Amino acid sequence: xxxxxxxxxxxxxxxxxxxxxxxxxxxxxxxxxxxxxxxxxxxxxxxxxxxxxxxxxxxxxxxxxxxxxxxxxxxxxxxxxxxxxxxxxxxxxxxxxxxxxxxxxxxxxxxxxxxxxxxxxxxxxxxxxxxxxxxxxxxxxxxxxxxxxxxxxxxxxxxxxxxxxxxxxxxxxxxxxxxxxxxxxxx
Numbered sequence: 001x002x003x004x005x006x007x008x009x010x011x012x013x014x015x016x017x018x019x020x021x022x023x024x025x026x027x028x029x030x031x032x033x034x035x036x037x038x039x040x041x042x043x044x045x046x047x048x049x050x051x052x053x054x055x056x057x058x059x060x061x062x063x064x065x066x067x068x069x070x071x072x073x074x075x076x077x078x079x080x081x082x083x084x085x086x087x088x089x090x091x092x093x094x095x096x097x098x099x100x101x102x103x104x105x106x107x108x109x110x111x112x113x114x115x116x117x118x119x120x121x122x123x124x125x126x127x128x129x130x131x132x133x134x135x136x137x138x139x140x141x142x143x144x145x146x147x148x149x150x151x152x153x154x155x156x157x158x159x160x161x162x163x164x165x166x167x168x169x170x171x172x173x174x175x176x177x178x179x180x181x182x183x184x185x186x187x
Contacts, residue, residue, distance in 0.1 A: 043086030130180035
């Protein structure tokens, strides 16, 4: 059966996968694994994270395959999913501002000593207090991204707003949180 599947065009494999043929979708994954990996690695620049991006891309593609209208457009469609997932992953790591550093560092769970653990707990309490002083939209935006681990696309769906708006809200909310944290340090 595998030899027969390899002789199908990408469009035919897509149509078969849309009809519920899991082997065809598996064949698509094999065909496009290196493409997705190249896109992911180019964006996240870390092999382990790129592998995670690949898994997420193929899961999303499988879940949304029925939405693809033109089977022959699969390669471009899959690549666009890969780019979006990789950008979302990279944006989680990127330190756009000092507030990102604060949030990322404070929410990380790698404590070694009792003193480190105590400092981290104190920092977490400061972040929670800062979040509580933010407006509802800022708080919900940061909660969704950092605590609920939603991607930008998932946030756009949840907040019923374009991805660009979500990016702007994150940027503004991080700066407001940084200001809140600075005001407690200055006091």
